[in-house]
Amino acid sequence: xxxxxxxxxxxxxxxxxxxxxxxxxxxxxxxxxxxxxxxxxxxxxxxxxxxxxxxxxxxxxxxxxxxxxxxxxxx
Numbered sequence: 001x002x003x004x005x006x007x008x009x010x011x012x013x014x015x016x017x018x019x020x021x022x023x024x025x026x027x028x029x030x031x032x033x034x035x036x037x038x039x040x041x042x043x044x045x046x047x048x049x050x051x052x053x054x055x056x057x058x059x060x061x062x063x064x065x066x067x068x069x070x071x072x073x074x075x
Contacts, residue, residue, distance in 0.1 A: 020054075022061045034058045 021035075028048045032055040034040025041057040052063045 020059045020061050022063060024065055025062050026065050028064065030062050032058065032060055032062070035060075 025048070030046050030048070030053075031043055032041075032046060033043045034055075034057060044055065044057065046053050046055060046062065048062060048064045052061060054061050
């Protein structure tokens with residue numbers, strides 16, 4: 001049975017290990033790998049639906065800049 005990853009519109013990170021890194025981005029499609037090279041997590045592609053999204057692996061918070069692209073179409 002295939003699994004489905006659900007991205008809330010404006011998720012709120014709830015880290016259990018302390019501070020969550022916040023990354024300001026300029027595009028709605030982003031890639032996260034945990035930022036630790038081989039010690040990170042698998043590459044995941046995330047979409048920002050509203051204003052922000054959270055990586056389900058590392059709880060990194062990605063926030064869309066005000067002057068960012070507003071096009072939500074697939075490429």
